[in-house]
Amino acid sequence: MALAPTSTYAAGQDSSSSSTAIKASKKMENLNLPNSLNHPPRFLSFPLKRKHEILEHQNDHPPKISLTRHPPKWEPPHCSQKQAGENGFSKVKRAWSETAISELPEPQAKVSPSHQTGIVVEVHKETCATKKPLQICQRKVEEKCCESTLASKWTPSSVTCKPLKHKRAKLGPEHGTNGPKISHEGANGGGELQNQSKAGCLTAALTSDPRVTDCGKLNPEEKMLMLEKAGHAKALVLTLVYRDGTTQLDSEQKLAPAVCGLLMLMKNDLDGRTPEDPLGQNDSLVYLKLEHTPAWAQQCTHQSREDMLLQVLSRSQLVVCYKAKDLLRTTLQFYRQDLSWKQVAGCHVQDPQVSGWLLDPANPSSCYQDLFNKHCKRPHTTPAQGTKKCQGLWELYSDMELNMISVLAAMESHRIHVDKEALKRTSDLLGTKMKQLEQEAHRAAGQIFLVTSNPQLRTVLFEKLCLQERCENKKLPKTINKQQQSTSEAAVSILIPLVYTTTLCCNPQVHKIKSTFVDGILSCMTNKNYISSTWYQTSVVTGRISAKHPNFQALPRQPLQITKKQYIQGKNETVINVELYFCQVELRLLAHLSSDPELLRIFTHPQADVFTMLASQWKGVTEAEVTSEDREHAKRIVYSVVYGAGRERLSGILGVSAEQASRFQDSFLQTYREVQAFIQRTIQQCHKQGYVLSIMGRRRTLPNINAPDWGIRMQAERQAVNFVVQGRMTVGAVFCRNSVWCISECVCNCRLIAQLHDELLYEVEDSQVEQFAGEFTTPNIS
C-alpha cells in the first residue's frame, strides 16, 4: 500500500513530479553556510544578498508590457489552450515519466540534499515608467524549499512519526488517526476515505430535497440532456459541498474540509427572483458527486477523456462561484490524471469574493453572508454595475483579477516534493545544536532561563547583567508598545561585545530556522510528501498576493546548509527555475507618478541598478565594489525615506545618529523634489476624498486620514502614499499576461510556481532554459 504514491509518482501521472526527473547538467553548488554546527559563530547570519551576474546578450527591443483588454464580459477560453494541453504538455509529461522510472533512486543510498540548485534566468523587464533595453542575467540560485527526489522514500513510518507540536497538525480532523493514507486532494483535501458515512448522510439529505437532481441517479440519456441544459443555461452558479456538511458559502473554517460534491444551479431566469428564493421556474439544481472515476463521465464515451466539469467551467456564458479558486483547484486535484493544469488555467469563473474585496480591500468580508449583507442590501440591484465610482474597479476586476483566479488555482495545485527524512534529520541536528547553545547561554547568564522567552532574556540582560549601563554611548532600541528594553537581534548585537560569550544571541536565529523553516515545512506535509502553498488573492489591502502553509514568499533567500555531513551527495537532478525579475517596480512606479527628473534620469541608464548606484554614492566606492549587503542597505534606506520614516527609525537603519539621519533625509528629499511633491499631493487628495486610488484603479479608503490624533493621522498618510505606489500594477499585469502566454503560446514546457511580489518563478525543463529566456525577450510578449 505504501507503494501506491510511489508508483503514481513513477508513472508520471502527476505532472509536477516532472520536476524531480529532469536531468541536471549543472553540478550542485556546495554553498557553505558558516560551519555553524562545528564552532558557534559570533553571529549566525544568513545574508540577504542576491547574486546578480550580468550575462551575455542584451536585447535592443524592450518588450512592452500591457494588459490584454478583455471586454467586461465572459469569453470562451482560447481554442489553442486545449491544443497546447493535449499536444504539448502531455507529451512531455510522458517523456519525463519515462525518465522518472529509469532513474528512480535507490532507497537510502541516494538522498537528495535538503536544498536544490538551479539556474535562474533573470529577465529584468521594463516597466511602463521608462524605456530601456532588456537585460538577461543569469545567476545560480539555491531554491528556498527543499525539493527532493523522493517519493520512493515514502514509508509508513515516515508518515506516522510526525510530531504533534504544531497547531495545524493538531487541528486536522483526519490527522494521525489511521496511519498512512494517500491523499489525492493535496493542500486542503486529505482524508477522502474518511467520513464516508457522514458524506453519505449529507448526500442523502441533499438528493432527497425535491428541488435537487442527483446526477448519479440519472441514466446516460438523462445525463446528456442535463448537460445540454447546462450548456444553454444563462448562468451557472457552482458551490462546493464538503464532507462535514458545510459548503463554500458557510463561514471560514480553520482547516478546509474535504470536498464531496458540487451543487450546480442552472439559471435561466436572471431577473425577477429575490436572493431568498433563487430557484425560478426554468431553473434547476443538480448535485454532482465528485469521484475519481465519475460514473457520469465514464458513460459518455464520445466525450473522450475530457472532463465534463471542465466543459462546464470553460463555457462562454456566465459561471459564478464564491471562492472560485477553490473550485478550480479542487477540479485539478480530483482529475489531475486526466486534466492538464493548462486547461483549467484558462477558465474564467466569476467570483463575488474577489469583486467584493475590490470594493473595500481594507475590510474584506469573512464569509458569503457577510459579503451579501454588505453589498446587497437591496435585493434587486447588482452591486458591480451602475454606480460610476465602481467603473474603474470593474475593469480592474475583469481584466486582471478574474484572470488571476485560475492561474493561482493552477499554482496551488503544483506539488513540490520534499525529502521528509532528510528534513527530519536536519530538524534533529538543529535541535541538538540548540540545546548546546542553550546550555552555553545559561552558563553565560549564570542562571537557567528560557532562551526563547523575551521577558526572561530581558531580565537576564538588563536586570541581572545590567548591560545597558555599559553602553551609554549607544542608544538601545525599545519595544513599540510598552517601551521596554528590546531583546531584538539588533539590540542584543550591540550588547554582545560586552559579554565574553556570544551565544545569547545565537539562539533566536537557530531557533527561527528550526521552528519556521524546518519544522514548519514538515508540519505542512502531514500525510503527504510534498508541499503546495495556498495563495490568497484577497488578503492584502494593497492588492499584492500572499501565501500560507508554507509562506513561500517569506522563505529565506539563501539556502541553508547545516554541515558538510548533512549535505549528502544526491543524484544530479535539479529543477531549473526561471525567475522573471522586475527591477524595483515600486521605485519605477514612483518615478513615473512623480515625474521626478532626477529619479527618471537614474532609470535611463540601461544597465545600472538603482540601488547599486545609490550605494556606491553613499559609501563612496565604485559600483563594482558595492556588495550585496550594501545594496540591500541602500534599498531599505531609500524605501524608508520615501515612505516617510522618522529620524529615529532612520538612524537605526542607517546606523548613524538621529541628527545625521535627518540631514540625510533632507538631502534625499531635496534631490528628488518631485517625489516630495507627489507625496504631498497624494496626502492632500486623500484628506479631501477620504480614499486614494492606485494606478490600476484600485481603491483604499482611509478612515483615519482626518483623525484628531496626530500619530494615527500620520500613519494614515503614510499608508495612503504606500498604497498608491505599492500595488501589483506591473507584476500583476505581467503575471496574468505571461500565464496565459505560458498556457497557450509558449513552445517551452514551463509552469508558473510562485509569485514573490516582483518575481515570477517558473519551472522550465533544463534543455529549454535558453529558449525560454529567449522567448521572454521577444517583443511578442506584450
Place this chain on the structure above:
DNA sequence: CTAGCGTCA
C-alpha cells in the same frame, strides 16, 4: 516607512 505570515510566551 508600508505590506504580509509564522512562532512563541
Place this chain on the structure above:
DNA sequence: GAATTGACGCTAG
C-alpha cells in the same frame, strides 16, 4: 485548556 495579543523575524517594495 483554549483563544487572543504583542514582540519578534522572515519576506517583498
